[in-house]
Amino acid sequence: MSHDAIHSQAHDASNVTNPEHAEHHIVTPLQYCYVFATLLVGTAITVGAAYVDMGVLNPIVALAIACFKACVVILFFMHAAYQTRLIKVTIASGFFVFLVLITMTLTDYLSRSWGLW
Amino acid sequence: MGISPVLWQFLTKWLHSSALFPAEASSISPWVDALYFFLLLMTLFGTLLVGTLITVFTVRYRRERSPEATQIEGSTLMEATWTIIPLAVFLLVFVWGALLYFRIYNPPTNAMNIYVVGKQWMWKAEHPGGQHEINALHVPTGQPVQLTMISQDVFHSFAIPDFRVKREVIPGRYSTVWFEATQVGTYHIFCTQYCGTQHSGMIGEITVLTPEDYQKWLHESTSGMSLAQNGERLFASMGCNQCHSGNAAARGPNLAGVYGSKLTLNDGSQVLVNDAYLRDAILNPSQHVTAGFAPIMPTYQGQISEDGLIDLVEYIKGLQTNYRVQQTLVTSTSDQAAPPTPPVGTTTPEMVKP
Amino acid sequence: MSAQTIVSLPDQSTAKMPKRHYINNEHGLLSWLLTGDHKRIAILYLISITFFFFIGGAFAALIRLELLTPQSDLVAADTYNKFFTMHGIVMIFLFLVPSVPATLGNFLIPIMLGAKDLAFPKINLLSWYLYLAGGTLTLTALVLGGVDTGWTFTTPLSTHYLNTHVLTTGMAIFIAGFSSIFTGLNFIVTIHRMRAPGMTWFRMPLFVWSHYAASLLMVLGTPVLAIAIVLVALERVFGIGVFDPTKGGDPLLFQHLFWFYSHPAVYIMILPGMGVISEVISTFSRKRVFGYSAVAFSSVAIALFGFFVWEHHMFIMGVSNYSALVFSLLTMLVAVPSAIKVFNWSFTLQKGSITFETPMLYAFAFIGLFTIGGLTGVFLGALGMDIHLTETYFIVAHFHYVMVGGMLMAFLAGVHFWWPKMTGRMYPESLSKLSAVTSFIGFNLTFMPQFILGYLGMPRRYAAYPQEYQVLNVLSTAGATVLGVGFLLPLLYLGWSLKYGAIAGNNPWQATGLEWQIQSPPLTENFVETPIMDHEAYDYEWLANKTKHEVTTVG
């Protein structure tokens, strides 16, 4: 069997490279600048919002902004937006298991008979 | 070393000293054993089933009799069968186990209360009448007994195998377990949670007496001071009465009758005042400030032992009027004990006359 | 040897040891210590985990010896506590967790996928060094005087009340944990990225599937153990109180974090073994595994559900009743995929053509013992039952049934099964059968009485126990002796076979896996040409055709 044949087999569509393969995408510096600006603005808003009394909303807003910023970083700085489905699923599964840790542990803490216990 | 060298000696010894199952000495035991037998059957059935399948197939299809294998892909129907049947069995076990759990841990309302403090490495039982026992516990038959337990240091676990009950004894918070002994005798108390060097020495004996014998025992082993009386003394000597005097102008809330009531806190939430709440109110007062009061109560964390806390809790539980609190206020500076006979209500009625 | 054993197979009679293979490819100690070859790393792991197994085993022997009599007369209680702690830590973290994955998995996964190596050979080697560092630290802790926390490190005992070498051991486990993380990571990437042409997901051997599932658990679970240990260490050093109730911490938080790893860890410990069993059963009944996809998916299901049940180790430790209820229910659900597997294995035998080589005997032992162990796990998952059984010898029996009766038997099945591939030589068949039977008998004699002891109420981690439990304990100790022999024998005859064993040939078992189509022991690069997978896993017809083809072309 010739090397070429092997090589083309390695790129067999049903296999190694697919569906876990994506074209390599280069994010432009301009895009990075937008992201950078977004993040700085996000930070400013976070700080600003913390000084406004919104009751229970304060931590929620803070976390929402943080999540938004994290998403932006993941999607663009970390190129997740241009990655394969596999990578996206991987990221999602990480957060999923983290949420399992939190929610399932909270089933205990939230239903203890009173106060802390 | 007590190793008997001969097998039959073992067997006779075994037959005489213990059986395959522990004694059924509490009202809960039969319930636990019932589930156990069901589970044993399940295991037996499952193991036999798998064992039979393997044996039959290996005999029937061994190389000599079946030189050529027939390839089979699988079968969704069979797959479904052995998904659904075990699932059904396991769900049944879950429901049964859950029902049993609540039966074991929900005390009947007429249970008498005994306090247990676990520490490295002993059990200290405190009866409301002031009887103290170390690594021993006396209880009557036919009377539900609730143990309110706490650990002074690490996790312990209070277990009476013959009663089929067990509960973790936790540092920093009360846990409870109850049982109703049905058979007179002595049984093991084990600490089943690993708690350090002498974990295996943290064992004791529970003695089940007839109600009459129990009364006799109570009288013989009284220390003269009930828990509530100790608590009253502490209440005065720690200066609690300064603020909790029951006066309208007092800085702290009136504690008479607070036990069992619903308190409104200053954040609007309501709590049921039980033993655990009382204990925590003394140690972490600012975490649940009663509505209408300032968070000025100092913390007593580290200043009162668990035994002392039990005394205080027991005292506040039984506090019906503030009469004696005010009496002690007059004398509290001298730090002397309050006179013995407490008025009605300082001890919970059921505890004295079971 | 009887007529049904391998010697009569065609391949065997003409087999010669290949001239070049991964073992003699390079020489010298350094060529091993700096190797990137997954097969050599597997052998390094095999040697080191065997070493630690016998360390753990020695502690087991000491435990059983002490428990021969009710009094703590052999050693004092604190020494005994160090024994079982060391036994548990060594066996779990240094033996069972890396056992099948780091040895057999490391050796076989790339070959089974048709790859030349794992994705990250250097990280693979690094993970062995981390393992070794962890092991060395554990031994250091042992030499310095031991540690007596129990393998569960219960706070606040471990943080504020013990003055043994908790920090050293904690660090050891932390490091060994990263070894496990890297192994898992390597496997996942390899399985996703390195499959040979034609090797689709559903053509992968079930061994690979189960390792995939276990690897997910390693990658996602182990870091939580790491952070739990870090917090324990910080708490010990600085005396602050995240886990200390007197300072406002919650000791149960540690339990949550610890078991968030350690329950999935038990599946890390069993899933690879299940993979071995699938291979062995299929090979020796010459039949495709019944319900391939059900077995594959059940591995993943176990891994997934494995993250949802950890609280069943804390049922009576003061968690809320309602969450106990939830976790009990989920525990019941996680037991189902295991049942699916057991029945699928059983039905693989049906209409097969079964022979009884040693790996098969171990596999039968696995199925029987794992069924008992698993079903007794269901006892513990039932809330009301757990109250009586928890922290007694019933649990000790349960987990030895799944870990020793299950995983260890699977490990031995796998070692025997792939021994010809790894070394190019056969183990002695009759002696190994003897040891399989010995360990089966010894095992049951050791741990069956412990179920009874547990129901009678004998607590675990007791250096001394009431008189009336002695008889059963003596039985158990007697069994452990037999078991010890059963485990020592393989060490001896496998060592012997390295030199004197019969030459194995490429495919002594006539198995279908890719690993059996290459020479034994394999070349360093595994495949001379990239293989192309054009058939399902366990396709015995393909194998028959191939053999016929070879016979006609050669002959």
Next chain:
Amino acid sequence: MDSAIATTHTHDAGHAHGEHEHVVLPQHRHHFETEEQQREAGSFGMWLFLLTEIMFFGGMFFAYLLYRNWYYPAFAAASNQLNVPMGAANTAILITSGFCMALGVWAAEVRQKKTLVITLILTTIFGMAFLGVKYFEYKEKYELHHIPGNNFSVSMFVNPQNYPQYPDTYAEKPLAPDMAQKTQIFFFLYFAMTGMHALHMIIGIGLLVWLIMRANRGDFTNGYVAPIENFGLYWHFVDIVWLFLFPLLYLINRHPLH
């Protein structure tokens, strides 16, 4: 012999590498079929590693969530003692550092060696600046006895009126002593989380120095960008952790509810 799964071709076994003449780059590892495969394996591996990092920090985030709810007043008061300008500045610094890193990845991809080296150096500088600011913050905590342990002191929370130089704290209502004790848990989590984060930064800076040296040699501007790319993932992940730490630790109660 089956040609697909050849076994005993001893004659050409030694030339296994020979199959890959089409591969030009020296960093290509022989066990990968193609460089593409190698690159994707690398980034996938990196992502998996980041998953373990999520779970690693996840344990601490849960502890934070729990104790914040239990001891909210203590957390609020203690959080007010942290220095928002410094925290905010650090956030900006870290974002800038991440931005430089992202540009670095771009530079490597378009094979501009000089830009790559400069951006990496900037990344390092901003990373160090972050640690520098952190140092001053830690030092302040040390001086105030806010390091958990034996020397921990709650006086600032019991008697905030004695600390006019800390306006945020000064404005606080005093905490009851038992609640004030719980500020230690806050500070423990603060140090554990930011410390663990800083540790990741330090490791990252170490790697950066190594990368800069190699980048300067031109290792990453010939099409072999994987190390830069993967390091970028790591660095951004560390940023993300901080994006959560900052509001959670510094901004609990900057809007006094009295």
